[in-house]
Amino acid sequence: MKKAFFLLFAALALPAAAELRLTDDAGRTVVLAAPAQRIVSLAPHVTELLFAAGAGGKVVGATQYSDYPDAAKKIPRVGGYTSVDMEAVVALKPDLVIAWKSGNRNQQYDRLEKLGIPVFVNEPRSLDDVARALETFGRIAATPREADEAARAFRARRDALAKQYAARPPVAVFYQIWNKPLMTINGQHLISDVMTLCGGRNVFAGLPILAPTVTEEAVLAAAPEVIVASGMGESRPEWLDAWRRWAALPAVKGDNLYFIPPEILQRHTPRILDGAQKLCEQLEQARQKAGRK
Template structure:
């Protein structure tokens, strides 16, 4: 006869073993259910921000491929390349035998996504729109990778960074902001984009938040009519707050524009502000500091 203590130990071991092989199910950013029979061991990233998320979630050792511009952290530069956001190397993806592919929902061509589905490899669609979504993505990817302790710690650290910025800046006097994505044609971001979340976090106001689609085209006349107090753009590599790019300098043609009159033309490292990954907290910190600089440049009595 098995003693009660022996039975309890045997039952506990059985439960641990059963849990170890239990299926893992999460919901991705498209609302689809993603189920793995066991933690992923061979993962491919199809977007630079996804690569950053996977490494931060503790999955670096499990990655077998990534797209071009997956350059952070440094180890990611050594991963085999499987194409870019315009075209994927489907043959190489098949050869790498992934058991999970993390896809950028709006960055990868639909036709090629259909081909990926035909491979019957689980796909996780990543499309974070809000600052909190970065932490949620880390947690979900950690579950799929079997690295929840690392992923949860990264999510908590990220949330602390964002909360600190919100506490410090959210109640500052508002600053109207135009975020310039491109100059020809002139493009910006609406209120559904994460950059708009960053602007609000810092006490700013996106002057084109209500436009559609996510990346709308606007006219120079519309920007002049909105008369933003600060204009931002992304730069290739870190820049100082008072450094402007040629595409921003064109605004100096209109010296009465508030952003020009107060010299509030700012460039931020694009990798820190445009990628919906943990480093966006660094980009947010830079934007918050720039907006505080814009406030300090207000003429006495100016809003």
């Protein structure tokens, strides 16, 4: 009788023990009855983070441009991150959808939750947030060993870059996302944290919007010593060199107009440290040109 009671008690306790209760980056509580086995990613960086956390095999759907690593290219598509195909998501029968706060529309994941599909919102705003996302995704998908190791490696590389560059003489930087409209980032953006890591100072850190539109006059008034552009692909955008018509601009005088491919600086993944390495080296070049050793 005692043995039967013990077995019954253990069986009842198992679901509670397996339950996951998490707080996402929107401050919402997300409860999963068990680690997720079928995950739909609504942003390319989320897909990449899941693979880095050892959970790539559990991703059953992803949005357009989820192209890293190569295995991600084979995952069924559910539209773009701004135009998610809800029917396609539901058809995949996910036990969790991971959304991007800045990229997906709130009504998209609100609708999914009304259909009984849990949604976890991801929004890294700092380099440490990337490491924490890896750890969290490892918990979500029951791959903690791979995820924790990836997070440790990420933090170690970040710390090495900080040790080498963070205390170097500050360099005023304008990061240009696009030219029409002319867009940049404020101090709450992850890329601004990368600038700080490299000893850079974001000239538009004080603006209230995460990715604000600015005027050409505002850039000239901010007098950046370095301009870094991203563009849309692996090629340097032609519009970066349009700044050369302003010969008195410090970034032009110093010939400090640089390009970093967006996939290694604008994605909130471990590869952002590849972009950080490039940015740190570019800022160091600017210091050397200016004789600031």
